[in-house]
Amino acid sequence: MQMHRRGPRNIHPEKVQLTNWRATLTRMWQYLAAFKGRLFLVFLFTIVTTAATIIGNRVNGIVIDQYISKNRLRALMLVCAGLIAMYLISSVFTYFQNSVIIKVAQRTSAQIRQDVFTNLQRLPMRYFDRHDNGDVMSRLTNDVDNINTALMETFVQLFTGIISVIGMGIAMLILSPLLTLIALLSTVATYFFSKGIAKLTQRAFMTQQQALGSLNTQIEESVSGKQLVQLFDHTEATMQTFDQVNATYTRAAFRAQALSSVIGPFNNMTNNIAYLLITAIGALSIIGGYGHITVGIIFTFLIYLRNFTGPINNVLNLINTLQLSLASAERVFELIDEPQEQDRPGAVALPQATGHVTFDHVSFAYDERPILKDVNLVANPGEVVALVGPTGAGKTTIMNLLTNLYPLKAGRVLLDGQDVTTIRRADLRRQVTVVQQESFLFTMSIRENIRLGRPDASDAEVVQAAQRAHADPFIRQLPDGYETILSENASQLSQGQRQLLSIARAFITEAPVLVLDEATASIDSQTEADVQAAMAALMRDKTSFVIAHRLSTIQSADQILVINDGRVIERGTHQQLLAAKGFYAQLYQSQFE
Template sequence: MDMHKRVPRNIHREKVSLGDWRQTVARIWHYLATRRRQLAIVFLLTIVTTVVTIVGNRLNGVVVDSYISKNKLRMLLIVCASMAGMYLISSVFTYFQNSIIIKVAQDTSAHIRRDVFANLQRLPMRYFDTHDNGDVMSRLTNDVDNINTALMQTFVQLFTGIISVIGMGLAMLLLSPLLTAITLLSPIATYFFSRRIAKVTQKVFMTQQQALGNLNTQIEESVSGKQLVQLFDHSEQTMADFNRTNAEYTKAAFRAQSFSSVIGPFNNMTNNLAYVLITAAGAISILTGHGGITVGIIFTFLIYLRNFTGPINNVLNLINTLQLSLVSAQRVFSLIDEQPEKDVPGAVHVTQTAGNVTFDHVSFAYETRPILRDVNLTAKQGEVVALVGPTGAGKTTIMNLLTNLYPLQQGKVLLDGRDVTTIKRQDLRKLVTVVQQESFLFSMSIRENIRLGRLDATDDEVVVAAKRANADFFISQLPDGYETVLSENASSLSQGQRQLLSIARAFITGAPVLVLDEATAAIDSNTEADVQTAMTALMVDKTSFVIAHRLSTIQRANQILVINDGQVIEKGTHASLLAKQGFYAGLYNSQFDTQK
């Protein structure tokens, strides 16, 4: 248990350097490169649709100037018909463009998820000990989603935005530099205004986030501690504390959000201002005869204004989204880059073992904390070895070293005289079956859960294993029997039933070496008896190591090792250790002394 302190990783505010960025972009590109052809098509379609939009918008003005004002009805209708055709093409292209993007983005994020998961499966146990599940989950879900959004929206919008801005900018400049300058005014003002607001509000927003954090913590604590709050009559105090934090949050949020709620109206206003200025400046130029401006040109600019500020604001906003998704991409890639468990070079296949196990001067430290000190033990084929001692003494660590779950630091662990680190991990773990205190059950059928012990086991073998584990009885009483699909964390089963299933799973492996971590908490007495007989049956003909809490198990053991502070302090049988009147005897008496 000593290794299971989770060290939550600092996930906020990961600073990213430009060099890292280039690398990250290169890696995203690496994923996209396999869809190069589709992307090239998107690229072409985007150019076509953008150009068509620009030309179409310009034609609006031309129609007014050249045909309506000059009474050319036939030409008017011809040009309008061709405009309709162009818009139709543009919409069809947009549809295909978006469809391809969706496909590429989803394929890519599925691809990334697959890669991350594949590597995650091969990471050493230490990774899982030292990383918060929540953090890893958020990389697999939120961060991959962020990349997906970046690919799907940001990428295209940025691209379309840039092409439109350049294309429309050129078209506008050709028509009237003056009106172009006015049109540009709006997005530029918006940009600086939001920058300014962002600067002013950054601090307020941080205060708001902090207040929100406090608020959520208090809600979490008081709701999960509800029973305590009630028992100790603390609800008034709790509510008073909460209302204070709540008011603080509201105040901070009001300050922060009022600033940002002004941004929308402000943007609207700059747009309207540009609208006014285009109309006024255009009209004045026409009246004073400057700059060759016509009513059609004013019309064109008014349409461009609507189509232009959209993309340019997008480009500015998207830069933020893009930054966010690059950070996400980095968090995801760092998971792919984690070093997986690797066998030592020249590791050998071993498919059979007699089951003689030796620990030879084994020491182990976790980070700088020593866990095991000079442990020696020998278990011969078929023996039962019980490990006893206080929690945190190092019993579980000893067993983790036997299956090479953690890298051995000093000394040797031998299986039939062969150093376990030189055996291929997969082979070793097939030779040694581990039944944890709480083996994990997956949300699949009971049959599939048992079969996880040996994937090629037949249905009959599953039933036989369940029978030998005393689990068949309760399984057959379930409405769906072996096909019952377990809920997440198998919460529909009792603790004892879960143990019986994990014993059945261990039965089916048929491995010659067994490690049993007995559950400390007692379960209901009927099931407890079932569990004990099942465990005893499981140990038959196997070299078994039991991290023991039950007297019945301890008394049956061929050897008992008493572990304290990472050392084997006593060794012997139940009788010999009691006679010794040492640590074991003390432990035993403290537990079973009834006449204080």
């Protein structure tokens, strides 16, 4: 049942918090652990490629000292041929390594996306009242895409980089402890600088993702409400609002990217200084005849150092991707961890209700402001109960509580004498059919949209439901008839036609309780006359609740409840309420005046 948001929408509805990167990484590993076998293959491939690099580079140094300087050209050719073969094998292993990682990243992202969407379908309505649709969509699309990008771009470098750093570090230490010490000093300086910047970038990227969610919300509302924007000449104001939200996102993105981009240049500077020191010290050692350092050793060491710092440099240069993915992962996991709508322990089944509905001293509030105050009503099977009153009085809220969409503040709602909170939600909601004022149709065929009311309905029953709702004539005039695929929001149909399809969906459901929430408000007078006749047949032998502003449509109701300011202030039949000359009589007379 559709709930309208109450109160102003905030541009930033959620508080920005610092990313808990340790917990987030642990959570990511829980997903990756499902692919332990493939990750072990990557580990083996990485060992092979790292070993090939170490051996190849050392051989290059030996070639300089033993072959080039001594003009041993034939032996040099043989060594080069061997190195080419080894590098080709290493490239093949690297290809398979990357292929495995890509598959792992895609499947991990798919599983995360599935978990997000699954939990999203089971969240209580209160969650959607408190979160913008654009922000929710941003988590499901942009944030999951950020995780996928990080897994493909940085996971290989993180995973393989550890092995490469360890292997190259050992090789460097064996080659020259002195030169290794110089290399380590530059690495330590880079580490502490990056650690300090990371604290700032974590907060900056979380702010960026929050701002992106707000931007998506603004875009979604502008596109969905494009017609209203033009009809009310609200284009300039909409553009100004978008400019403000867009500017907020741009500032947040600039700050995050600017902070993260500092790390790369600093890292390159320290590495270049390390290269210079190593070359200078090595040259002095050779000239002075100190130690065992040769030109080939310096050449090999510099290549080792490049391969040692390379993975570190790549990760630091991709720090923005890492921070963005951490912020995105935290937002995604927050959505996955949102408590689902749960049946009470020991909830009972209700295969088929008779339709006896009771509200027993019910009070309710969406936030702090009370909506319903001590409401009592009894609807017997087959009765038609009309709910009337000013906009915002609480009429639709009563129907939301009947289907247990929201928790009560006080009182009980009973169906066939059973508290609805103790009935399994799936069973409860099969007992109630709702036709809302604003019809919602999915991007699927007309036949499947009608069949949503009862998935096991036959094609003949779908046609019969459409006929009873007076929708069959216009459906058959469409090029593909019942197989016509509706576009987004069924824009190729008029609002009245969309409503007729919603009514056809209600016909096919065969639930004992029927709720008509201003169901005919968007239909022209001639169509309404036809539908009212069909509704009379539909409501036969059902407990029907009719929410109406046009009082002419509910004169035959068995009882009418007048609701104002969350309280039932009058009840009775149409004639009884007119005779009482109270609030209902004033509403009725004002409409016909």
